Amino acid sequence: MLDFVRKYESFRAADKAGLSSSELDMDFHQRIAIQDFLAGIEMANIAEINPGKTSQLDGLTRHNETYAMEMQAATLQAISRYPDKSNKSHLPASFDLIFSCGVFEKLSRDEIALALQLCNDHLRAGGIMVHALPFYIASSPTPFWLERFNAFRDSFQLGGIEPVGEVAGPELIFSPDMASTSDSALFDLYKASPHMAELRMQAQHVCLIYAARRIS
Secondary structure: OEEEOEHHHHHHHHHHHOOOHHHOOHHHHHHHHHHHHHOOOOOOEEEEEOOOOOOHHHHOOOOOEEEEEEEEOOEEEEEEEOOOOOOOOOOOOOEEEEEEEOOHHHOOHHHHHHHHHHHHHOEEEEEEEEEEEEEEEOOOOOHHHHHHHHHHHHHOOOOOEEEOOOEOOOOOOOOOOEOEOOHHHHHHHHHHOHHHHHHHHHOEEEEEEEEEEEOO
C-alpha cells in the first residue's frame, strides 16, 4: 500500500471513538492508518520505531511481545522490550510487524530507502511493515515531495517485498476526499514552526500510509 488516509476513514473512526472535529489532527490520522493493521493481532512480535510517551503498543502488550526500535536517521541504534526499554534480553530474531508514526517525514530520499531496507531485514518472511507520516501536496506536485513519494514507490521494485493493498498513481495531486489537517491545527503548527508557513499556505497537510510485506 502507498496511499493517503481518506476522510471517510477518519470520520468513521472519530465517530466510533466519540471525538469532536477539533481532534482530527495529524496524530489522529496517523493512528487510524496504523490501527487497521494492529486490530485483532495476537501472539506476535511487534516493534514500533521511536515510540513516544504514548504508543499504540500500549494496547498490545497483553497478547503480544512488544518492542521499541530506536532509529536515528536511517541507522538502528537499539532494540529493547516495550514498555521497559532498559530490558534488552531475549530479543527476537525477526518481527511479525514493524510500524512507525511520523518518523519517516524527517528522512531524505536516500535515508528513506535505507530505513525501509533496515525494516525489511528485521521482518520474518511474510512479516509486514507499516509507516504513517505527514505529507504536503497541492494541485500539482513539487519536486521535493514527489521525490520523497517516489522513494516509497521505488522500494517495491527492489525485490524481497511487495505492497499490502493498493499503490497510488504517480501524479501526487490532492483530492477532496483526502483527510487533511484543519486550519486551526495548521495555525498551531504555524506558530510552532514559522519557517514552514509558506509551504503550509500552498499545500494540504495529509497523511501518507505505506505498507509492505517481506516475501523472502
